[in-house]
Amino acid sequence: KLQDAFEKQCKPSQKYTEPEQAMLLSASLAVAEAGINPASVRTGFVLSSTKGNIELLGIPDHGLGTERIHLWHTAGLLAAHFNNPNLPLTVTNACISGAAAQIAALKMLENGLYDHVVVTGVDMASDFIVAGFQSFKSLDPERCRPFDARRKGLNIGEAAATIVFGKADGKGISLTRGNVRNDANHISGPSRTGEGLFRALSRTLEDLPRDEIAFICAHGTATSFNDQMEAIAFTRAGLQHTPVFSLKAHFGHTMGAAGVLESIISMKALEDGIILPSLGYEEPGIEGGLNISTATVHTNKRYIIKTLSGFGGCNAALLYQTHS
Structure with missing residues:
Protein backbone atom coordinates (compact mmCIF):
# COMPACT_ATOMS: atom_id res chain seq x y z
CA LYS A 1 0.00 0.00 0.00
CA LEU A 2 2.84 2.40 0.83
CA GLN A 3 4.53 1.81 -2.49
CA ASP A 4 1.28 2.26 -4.43
CA ALA A 5 0.50 5.55 -2.67
CA PHE A 6 4.09 6.69 -3.10
CA GLU A 7 4.18 5.97 -6.82
CA LYS A 8 0.82 7.67 -7.36
CA GLN A 9 1.77 10.83 -5.46
CA CYS A 10 5.50 11.15 -6.18
CA LYS A 11 5.93 9.47 -9.60
CA PRO A 12 9.50 8.35 -8.82
CA SER A 13 12.19 8.18 -11.48
CA GLN A 14 14.54 6.01 -9.40
CA LYS A 15 14.44 3.22 -6.80
CA TYR A 16 13.73 4.21 -3.19
CA THR A 17 13.82 2.22 0.04
CA GLU A 18 10.74 1.91 2.23
CA PRO A 19 11.82 4.66 4.68
CA GLU A 20 12.60 6.94 1.75
CA GLN A 21 9.21 6.25 0.17
CA ALA A 22 7.43 7.06 3.42
CA MET A 23 9.51 10.23 3.86
CA LEU A 24 8.87 11.53 0.35
CA LEU A 25 5.17 10.65 0.39
CA SER A 26 4.62 12.45 3.69
CA ALA A 27 6.56 15.53 2.62
CA SER A 28 4.85 15.68 -0.78
CA LEU A 29 1.37 15.57 0.73
CA ALA A 30 2.24 18.22 3.32
CA VAL A 31 3.89 20.56 0.82
CA ALA A 32 0.92 20.26 -1.53
CA GLU A 33 -1.54 21.01 1.26
CA ALA A 34 0.51 23.98 2.48
CA GLY A 35 0.68 25.43 -1.03
CA ILE A 36 4.31 26.50 -0.78
CA ASN A 37 7.04 26.41 -3.41
CA PRO A 38 9.39 23.60 -2.28
CA ALA A 39 11.98 24.51 -4.92
CA SER A 40 12.37 28.07 -3.63
CA VAL A 41 15.68 29.19 -2.16
CA ARG A 42 13.54 30.55 0.70
CA THR A 43 12.34 27.06 1.63
CA GLY A 44 14.42 24.83 3.90
CA PHE A 45 14.19 21.12 4.66
CA VAL A 46 14.90 19.31 7.93
CA LEU A 47 14.98 15.53 8.34
CA SER A 48 14.40 13.88 11.72
CA SER A 49 15.35 10.20 11.95
CA THR A 50 17.20 7.86 14.28
CA LYS A 51 17.90 4.90 12.00
CA GLY A 52 16.99 5.81 8.40
CA ASN A 53 18.14 3.00 6.10
CA ILE A 54 19.70 0.90 8.87
CA GLU A 55 18.31 -2.28 7.28
CA LEU A 56 20.71 -1.89 4.37
CA LEU A 57 23.54 -2.96 6.69
CA GLY A 58 22.17 -6.49 6.50
CA ILE A 59 21.84 -6.52 2.70
CA PRO A 60 25.37 -6.74 1.22
CA ASP A 61 24.28 -6.48 -2.42
CA HIS A 62 21.44 -3.96 -2.26
CA GLY A 63 22.82 -2.10 -5.27
CA LEU A 64 21.98 1.37 -3.95
CA GLY A 65 25.51 2.55 -3.20
CA THR A 66 27.44 2.75 0.05
CA GLU A 67 26.27 6.29 0.87
CA ARG A 68 22.63 5.22 1.03
CA ILE A 69 23.03 4.15 4.65
CA HIS A 70 23.90 7.68 5.80
CA LEU A 71 21.20 9.99 7.11
CA TRP A 72 22.74 13.01 5.40
CA HIS A 73 22.21 11.22 2.10
CA THR A 74 18.58 10.50 2.99
CA ALA A 75 18.06 14.19 3.73
CA GLY A 76 19.68 15.00 0.40
CA LEU A 77 17.17 12.78 -1.38
CA LEU A 78 14.38 14.71 0.34
CA ALA A 79 15.62 18.09 -0.88
CA ALA A 80 16.52 16.76 -4.33
CA HIS A 81 13.04 15.33 -4.82
CA PHE A 82 11.68 18.88 -4.70
CA ASN A 83 14.57 20.39 -6.67
CA ASN A 84 15.44 22.45 -3.63
CA PRO A 85 18.83 24.22 -3.90
CA ASN A 86 19.56 24.41 -0.16
CA LEU A 87 21.57 22.01 1.96
CA PRO A 88 19.05 20.14 4.14
CA LEU A 89 19.58 19.78 7.88
CA THR A 90 19.72 16.29 9.41
CA VAL A 91 18.69 15.95 13.05
CA THR A 92 19.29 12.66 14.86
CA ASN A 93 19.19 12.78 18.65
CA ALA A 94 17.56 9.56 19.83
CA CYS A 95 13.86 9.84 20.65
CA ILE A 96 13.83 13.64 20.90
CA SER A 97 14.88 14.04 17.26
CA GLY A 98 11.44 15.24 16.14
CA ALA A 99 11.38 17.95 18.80
CA ALA A 100 14.95 19.04 18.13
CA ALA A 101 14.13 19.28 14.42
CA GLN A 102 11.19 21.58 15.11
CA ILE A 103 13.29 23.79 17.37
CA ALA A 104 15.89 24.03 14.61
CA ALA A 105 13.19 25.04 12.14
CA LEU A 106 11.92 27.71 14.54
CA LYS A 107 15.44 29.15 14.85
CA MET A 108 15.86 29.20 11.07
CA LEU A 109 12.66 31.20 10.68
CA GLU A 110 13.47 33.56 13.54
CA ASN A 111 16.89 34.25 12.02
CA GLY A 112 15.40 35.01 8.62
CA LEU A 113 17.10 32.14 6.80
CA TYR A 114 13.86 30.91 5.23
CA ASP A 115 10.22 31.80 4.79
CA HIS A 116 9.16 28.17 5.16
CA VAL A 117 10.80 25.10 6.67
CA VAL A 118 9.59 21.58 5.95
CA VAL A 119 10.25 19.19 8.85
CA THR A 120 9.84 15.49 8.10
CA GLY A 121 10.30 12.73 10.65
CA VAL A 122 10.60 9.10 9.59
CA ASP A 123 11.58 5.74 11.02
CA MET A 124 10.48 2.24 10.10
CA ALA A 125 10.53 -0.87 12.29
CA SER A 126 13.55 -3.07 11.60
CA ASP A 127 15.27 -6.15 13.01
CA PHE A 128 18.01 -3.89 14.34
CA ILE A 129 15.57 -1.73 16.32
CA VAL A 130 13.55 -4.68 17.62
CA ALA A 131 16.70 -6.49 18.74
CA GLY A 132 17.92 -3.37 20.52
CA PHE A 133 14.79 -2.96 22.61
CA GLN A 134 14.59 -6.71 23.22
CA SER A 135 18.06 -6.54 24.75
CA PHE A 136 16.64 -4.10 27.32
CA LYS A 137 13.64 -6.40 27.89
CA SER A 138 11.47 -3.35 27.37
CA LEU A 139 8.94 -4.61 24.80
CA ASP A 140 5.33 -5.41 25.68
CA PRO A 141 3.88 -8.22 23.53
CA GLU A 142 0.45 -6.66 24.00
CA ARG A 143 -0.72 -3.07 23.59
CA CYS A 144 1.36 -0.85 25.83
CA ARG A 145 -0.08 0.89 28.90
CA PRO A 146 1.59 4.26 29.51
CA PHE A 147 1.54 5.37 33.18
CA ASP A 148 -0.50 2.31 34.17
CA ALA A 149 0.36 0.00 37.08
CA ARG A 150 0.45 -2.99 34.71
CA ARG A 151 2.74 -1.45 32.12
CA LYS A 152 5.42 -3.84 30.86
CA GLY A 153 7.17 -1.87 28.16
CA LEU A 154 6.74 -0.19 24.82
CA ASN A 155 5.44 -1.10 21.37
CA ILE A 156 7.54 -0.31 18.33
CA GLY A 157 5.78 1.67 15.62
CA GLU A 158 6.71 3.13 12.27
CA ALA A 159 5.65 6.37 10.65
CA ALA A 160 6.51 9.35 8.52
CA ALA A 161 5.08 12.75 9.40
CA THR A 162 5.65 16.29 8.15
CA ILE A 163 5.04 19.80 9.46
CA VAL A 164 5.44 22.85 7.23
CA PHE A 165 6.50 25.83 9.33
CA GLY A 166 6.11 29.43 8.24
CA LYS A 167 6.71 32.81 9.80
CA ALA A 168 4.33 33.64 12.65
CA ASP A 169 1.31 35.61 11.46
CA GLY A 170 -0.83 35.58 14.60
CA LYS A 171 -3.20 33.01 13.14
CA GLY A 172 -3.80 29.31 13.69
Whole structure:
Protein backbone atom coordinates (compact mmCIF):
# COMPACT_ATOMS: atom_id res chain seq x y z
CA LYS A 1 0.00 0.00 0.00
CA LEU A 2 2.84 2.40 0.83
CA GLN A 3 4.53 1.81 -2.49
CA ASP A 4 1.28 2.26 -4.43
CA ALA A 5 0.50 5.55 -2.67
CA PHE A 6 4.09 6.69 -3.10
CA GLU A 7 4.18 5.97 -6.82
CA LYS A 8 0.82 7.67 -7.36
CA GLN A 9 1.77 10.83 -5.46
CA CYS A 10 5.50 11.15 -6.18
CA LYS A 11 5.93 9.47 -9.60
CA PRO A 12 9.50 8.35 -8.82
CA SER A 13 12.19 8.18 -11.48
CA GLN A 14 14.54 6.01 -9.40
CA LYS A 15 14.44 3.22 -6.80
CA TYR A 16 13.73 4.21 -3.19
CA THR A 17 13.82 2.22 0.04
CA GLU A 18 10.74 1.91 2.23
CA PRO A 19 11.82 4.66 4.68
CA GLU A 20 12.60 6.94 1.75
CA GLN A 21 9.21 6.25 0.17
CA ALA A 22 7.43 7.06 3.42
CA MET A 23 9.51 10.23 3.86
CA LEU A 24 8.87 11.53 0.35
CA LEU A 25 5.17 10.65 0.39
CA SER A 26 4.62 12.45 3.69
CA ALA A 27 6.56 15.53 2.62
CA SER A 28 4.85 15.68 -0.78
CA LEU A 29 1.37 15.57 0.73
CA ALA A 30 2.24 18.22 3.32
CA VAL A 31 3.89 20.56 0.82
CA ALA A 32 0.92 20.26 -1.53
CA GLU A 33 -1.54 21.01 1.26
CA ALA A 34 0.51 23.98 2.48
CA GLY A 35 0.68 25.43 -1.03
CA ILE A 36 4.31 26.50 -0.78
CA ASN A 37 7.04 26.41 -3.41
CA PRO A 38 9.39 23.60 -2.28
CA ALA A 39 11.98 24.51 -4.92
CA SER A 40 12.37 28.07 -3.63
CA VAL A 41 15.68 29.19 -2.16
CA ARG A 42 13.54 30.55 0.70
CA THR A 43 12.34 27.06 1.63
CA GLY A 44 14.42 24.83 3.90
CA PHE A 45 14.19 21.12 4.66
CA VAL A 46 14.90 19.31 7.93
CA LEU A 47 14.98 15.53 8.34
CA SER A 48 14.40 13.88 11.72
CA SER A 49 15.35 10.20 11.95
CA THR A 50 17.20 7.86 14.28
CA LYS A 51 17.90 4.90 12.00
CA GLY A 52 16.99 5.81 8.40
CA ASN A 53 18.14 3.00 6.10
CA ILE A 54 19.70 0.90 8.87
CA GLU A 55 18.31 -2.28 7.28
CA LEU A 56 20.71 -1.89 4.37
CA LEU A 57 23.54 -2.96 6.69
CA GLY A 58 22.17 -6.49 6.50
CA ILE A 59 21.84 -6.52 2.70
CA PRO A 60 25.37 -6.74 1.22
CA ASP A 61 24.28 -6.48 -2.42
CA HIS A 62 21.44 -3.96 -2.26
CA GLY A 63 22.82 -2.10 -5.27
CA LEU A 64 21.98 1.37 -3.95
CA GLY A 65 25.51 2.55 -3.20
CA THR A 66 27.44 2.75 0.05
CA GLU A 67 26.27 6.29 0.87
CA ARG A 68 22.63 5.22 1.03
CA ILE A 69 23.03 4.15 4.65
CA HIS A 70 23.90 7.68 5.80
CA LEU A 71 21.20 9.99 7.11
CA TRP A 72 22.74 13.01 5.40
CA HIS A 73 22.21 11.22 2.10
CA THR A 74 18.58 10.50 2.99
CA ALA A 75 18.06 14.19 3.73
CA GLY A 76 19.68 15.00 0.40
CA LEU A 77 17.17 12.78 -1.38
CA LEU A 78 14.38 14.71 0.34
CA ALA A 79 15.62 18.09 -0.88
CA ALA A 80 16.52 16.76 -4.33
CA HIS A 81 13.04 15.33 -4.82
CA PHE A 82 11.68 18.88 -4.70
CA ASN A 83 14.57 20.39 -6.67
CA ASN A 84 15.44 22.45 -3.63
CA PRO A 85 18.83 24.22 -3.90
CA ASN A 86 19.56 24.41 -0.16
CA LEU A 87 21.57 22.01 1.96
CA PRO A 88 19.05 20.14 4.14
CA LEU A 89 19.58 19.78 7.88
CA THR A 90 19.72 16.29 9.41
CA VAL A 91 18.69 15.95 13.05
CA THR A 92 19.29 12.66 14.86
CA ASN A 93 19.19 12.78 18.65
CA ALA A 94 17.56 9.56 19.83
CA CYS A 95 13.86 9.84 20.65
CA ILE A 96 13.83 13.64 20.90
CA SER A 97 14.88 14.04 17.26
CA GLY A 98 11.44 15.24 16.14
CA ALA A 99 11.38 17.95 18.80
CA ALA A 100 14.95 19.04 18.13
CA ALA A 101 14.13 19.28 14.42
CA GLN A 102 11.19 21.58 15.11
CA ILE A 103 13.29 23.79 17.37
CA ALA A 104 15.89 24.03 14.61
CA ALA A 105 13.19 25.04 12.14
CA LEU A 106 11.92 27.71 14.54
CA LYS A 107 15.44 29.15 14.85
CA MET A 108 15.86 29.20 11.07
CA LEU A 109 12.66 31.20 10.68
CA GLU A 110 13.47 33.56 13.54
CA ASN A 111 16.89 34.25 12.02
CA GLY A 112 15.40 35.01 8.62
CA LEU A 113 17.10 32.14 6.80
CA TYR A 114 13.86 30.91 5.23
CA ASP A 115 10.22 31.80 4.79
CA HIS A 116 9.16 28.17 5.16
CA VAL A 117 10.80 25.10 6.67
CA VAL A 118 9.59 21.58 5.95
CA VAL A 119 10.25 19.19 8.85
CA THR A 120 9.84 15.49 8.10
CA GLY A 121 10.30 12.73 10.65
CA VAL A 122 10.60 9.10 9.59
CA ASP A 123 11.58 5.74 11.02
CA MET A 124 10.48 2.24 10.10
CA ALA A 125 10.53 -0.87 12.29
CA SER A 126 13.55 -3.07 11.60
CA ASP A 127 15.27 -6.15 13.01
CA PHE A 128 18.01 -3.89 14.34
CA ILE A 129 15.57 -1.73 16.32
CA VAL A 130 13.55 -4.68 17.62
CA ALA A 131 16.70 -6.49 18.74
CA GLY A 132 17.92 -3.37 20.52
CA PHE A 133 14.79 -2.96 22.61
CA GLN A 134 14.59 -6.71 23.22
CA SER A 135 18.06 -6.54 24.75
CA PHE A 136 16.64 -4.10 27.32
CA LYS A 137 13.64 -6.40 27.89
CA SER A 138 11.47 -3.35 27.37
CA LEU A 139 8.94 -4.61 24.80
CA ASP A 140 5.33 -5.41 25.68
CA PRO A 141 3.88 -8.22 23.53
CA GLU A 142 0.45 -6.66 24.00
CA ARG A 143 -0.72 -3.07 23.59
CA CYS A 144 1.36 -0.85 25.83
CA ARG A 145 -0.08 0.89 28.90
CA PRO A 146 1.59 4.26 29.51
CA PHE A 147 1.54 5.37 33.18
CA ASP A 148 -0.50 2.31 34.17
CA ALA A 149 0.36 0.00 37.08
CA ARG A 150 0.45 -2.99 34.71
CA ARG A 151 2.74 -1.45 32.12
CA LYS A 152 5.42 -3.84 30.86
CA GLY A 153 7.17 -1.87 28.16
CA LEU A 154 6.74 -0.19 24.82
CA ASN A 155 5.44 -1.10 21.37
CA ILE A 156 7.54 -0.31 18.33
CA GLY A 157 5.78 1.67 15.62
CA GLU A 158 6.71 3.13 12.27
CA ALA A 159 5.65 6.37 10.65
CA ALA A 160 6.51 9.35 8.52
CA ALA A 161 5.08 12.75 9.40
CA THR A 162 5.65 16.29 8.15
CA ILE A 163 5.04 19.80 9.46
CA VAL A 164 5.44 22.85 7.23
CA PHE A 165 6.50 25.83 9.33
CA GLY A 166 6.11 29.43 8.24
CA LYS A 167 6.71 32.81 9.80
CA ALA A 168 4.33 33.64 12.65
CA ASP A 169 1.31 35.61 11.46
CA GLY A 170 -0.83 35.58 14.60
CA LYS A 171 -3.20 33.01 13.14
CA GLY A 172 -3.80 29.31 13.69
CA ILE A 173 -1.36 27.43 15.92
CA SER A 174 2.30 28.26 16.41
CA LEU A 175 5.32 26.70 18.07
CA THR A 176 6.03 29.37 20.65
CA ARG A 177 9.14 28.00 22.33
CA GLY A 178 11.12 24.82 22.69
CA ASN A 179 14.16 23.67 24.61
CA VAL A 180 16.46 20.67 24.81
CA ARG A 181 18.37 19.72 27.95
CA ASN A 182 20.67 16.78 28.64
CA ASP A 183 21.32 15.53 32.16
CA ALA A 184 23.77 12.81 30.97
CA ASN A 185 22.33 10.48 33.59
CA HIS A 186 23.01 7.19 31.79
CA ILE A 187 23.38 5.89 28.26
CA SER A 188 19.95 4.24 28.43
CA GLY A 189 18.36 5.02 31.82
CA PRO A 190 16.51 8.27 32.64
CA SER A 191 17.31 10.47 35.61
CA ARG A 192 15.72 9.45 38.91
CA THR A 193 14.98 13.11 39.60
CA GLY A 194 13.78 14.01 36.10
CA GLU A 195 16.49 16.66 35.99
CA GLY A 196 16.87 17.09 32.23
CA LEU A 197 13.16 17.18 31.48
CA PHE A 198 12.51 19.49 34.44
CA ARG A 199 15.09 21.95 33.12
CA ALA A 200 13.71 21.76 29.58
CA LEU A 201 10.19 22.40 30.89
CA SER A 202 11.27 25.25 33.17
CA ARG A 203 13.10 27.04 30.38
CA THR A 204 10.25 26.50 27.92
CA LEU A 205 7.39 27.53 30.20
CA GLU A 206 9.22 30.36 31.98
CA ASP A 207 6.58 32.41 33.83
CA LEU A 208 3.55 31.05 31.93
CA PRO A 209 0.81 30.32 34.50
CA ARG A 210 0.44 26.56 34.70
CA ASP A 211 -3.36 26.76 34.79
CA GLU A 212 -3.35 28.21 31.25
CA ILE A 213 -2.02 24.94 29.81
CA ALA A 214 -4.68 22.68 28.31
CA PHE A 215 -2.70 19.45 28.37
CA ILE A 216 0.64 17.70 28.12
CA CYS A 217 1.23 15.15 25.40
CA ALA A 218 3.90 13.16 27.22
CA HIS A 219 6.57 10.87 25.81
CA GLY A 220 4.84 8.11 27.77
CA THR A 221 6.63 5.03 26.48
CA ALA A 222 5.05 2.67 29.06
CA THR A 223 8.47 1.64 30.31
CA SER A 224 8.79 1.62 34.07
CA PHE A 225 11.56 4.17 34.41
CA ASN A 226 10.52 6.66 31.70
CA ASP A 227 6.97 7.13 32.93
CA GLN A 228 8.11 7.59 36.53
CA MET A 229 10.78 10.08 35.46
CA GLU A 230 8.24 12.14 33.54
CA ALA A 231 5.89 12.18 36.52
CA ILE A 232 8.67 13.52 38.74
CA ALA A 233 9.66 16.18 36.20
CA PHE A 234 6.06 17.31 35.66
CA THR A 235 5.50 17.63 39.40
CA ARG A 236 8.74 19.56 39.88
CA ALA A 237 7.65 21.93 37.10
CA GLY A 238 4.29 22.59 38.80
CA LEU A 239 2.31 20.56 36.25
CA GLN A 240 0.91 17.85 38.52
CA HIS A 241 -2.66 19.08 37.95
CA THR A 242 -2.38 19.52 34.17
CA PRO A 243 -4.09 16.77 32.12
CA VAL A 244 -1.53 14.32 30.70
CA PHE A 245 -1.86 11.70 27.99
CA SER A 246 0.38 9.50 25.87
CA LEU A 247 -0.25 8.48 22.26
CA LYS A 248 2.09 5.47 22.25
CA ALA A 249 -0.71 2.90 22.73
CA HIS A 250 -2.27 4.03 19.43
CA PHE A 251 0.65 3.48 17.07
CA GLY A 252 3.68 2.60 19.17
CA HIS A 253 6.96 4.42 19.55
CA THR A 254 7.86 5.78 16.12
CA MET A 255 11.30 7.02 17.19
CA GLY A 256 12.53 9.77 14.86
CA ALA A 257 8.99 10.41 13.68
CA ALA A 258 7.47 10.50 17.18
CA GLY A 259 8.10 14.16 17.93
CA VAL A 260 6.63 15.27 14.61
CA LEU A 261 3.69 12.86 14.48
CA GLU A 262 2.61 13.38 18.07
CA SER A 263 2.96 17.16 17.77
CA ILE A 264 0.65 17.12 14.75
CA ILE A 265 -2.00 15.17 16.65
CA SER A 266 -1.61 17.44 19.68
CA MET A 267 -1.99 20.57 17.56
CA LYS A 268 -5.12 19.11 15.96
CA ALA A 269 -6.55 18.40 19.41
CA LEU A 270 -5.81 21.99 20.44
CA GLU A 271 -7.44 23.25 17.26
CA ASP A 272 -10.54 21.18 18.00
CA GLY A 273 -10.56 22.24 21.65
CA ILE A 274 -10.28 18.75 23.11
CA ILE A 275 -8.09 16.83 25.53
CA LEU A 276 -7.48 13.25 24.43
CA PRO A 277 -7.59 10.22 26.74
CA SER A 278 -4.45 8.23 27.47
CA LEU A 279 -5.18 4.89 25.81
CA GLY A 280 -4.18 1.86 27.89
CA TYR A 281 -4.32 3.67 31.22
CA GLU A 282 -6.60 2.21 33.90
CA GLU A 283 -4.80 2.06 37.24
CA PRO A 284 -2.24 4.59 38.54
CA GLY A 285 1.26 3.19 38.27
CA ILE A 286 3.49 6.12 39.16
CA GLU A 287 4.50 7.61 42.47
CA GLY A 288 3.41 11.13 43.29
CA GLY A 289 0.33 11.10 41.09
CA LEU A 290 -0.52 12.89 37.87
CA ASN A 291 -3.74 14.03 36.27
CA ILE A 292 -3.82 11.30 33.61
CA SER A 293 -6.58 11.98 31.07
CA THR A 294 -9.07 9.10 30.85
CA ALA A 295 -11.75 10.59 28.60
CA THR A 296 -12.14 13.07 25.76
CA VAL A 297 -13.09 16.42 27.26
CA HIS A 298 -13.41 19.93 25.88
CA THR A 299 -11.05 22.78 26.69
CA ASN A 300 -10.83 26.46 25.78
CA LYS A 301 -7.26 26.95 26.95
CA ARG A 302 -4.68 28.20 24.47
CA TYR A 303 -1.43 26.39 25.31
CA ILE A 304 -0.23 22.79 25.13
CA ILE A 305 3.05 21.04 25.89
CA LYS A 306 4.74 18.19 24.05
CA THR A 307 7.59 16.37 25.78
CA LEU A 308 10.09 13.76 24.63
CA SER A 309 12.98 11.97 26.29
CA GLY A 310 15.64 9.66 24.93
CA PHE A 311 18.79 7.65 25.42
CA GLY A 312 21.85 9.45 26.71
CA GLY A 313 19.87 11.75 29.00
CA CYS A 314 18.37 13.94 26.27
CA ASN A 315 15.04 15.66 26.98
CA ALA A 316 12.89 18.16 25.09
CA ALA A 317 9.84 20.30 25.73
CA LEU A 318 7.77 22.19 23.15
CA LEU A 319 5.12 24.85 23.81
CA TYR A 320 2.38 25.45 21.24
CA GLN A 321 -0.22 28.21 21.26
CA THR A 322 -3.49 28.69 19.41
CA HIS A 323 -4.27 32.21 18.21
CA SER A 324 -7.89 31.56 17.24
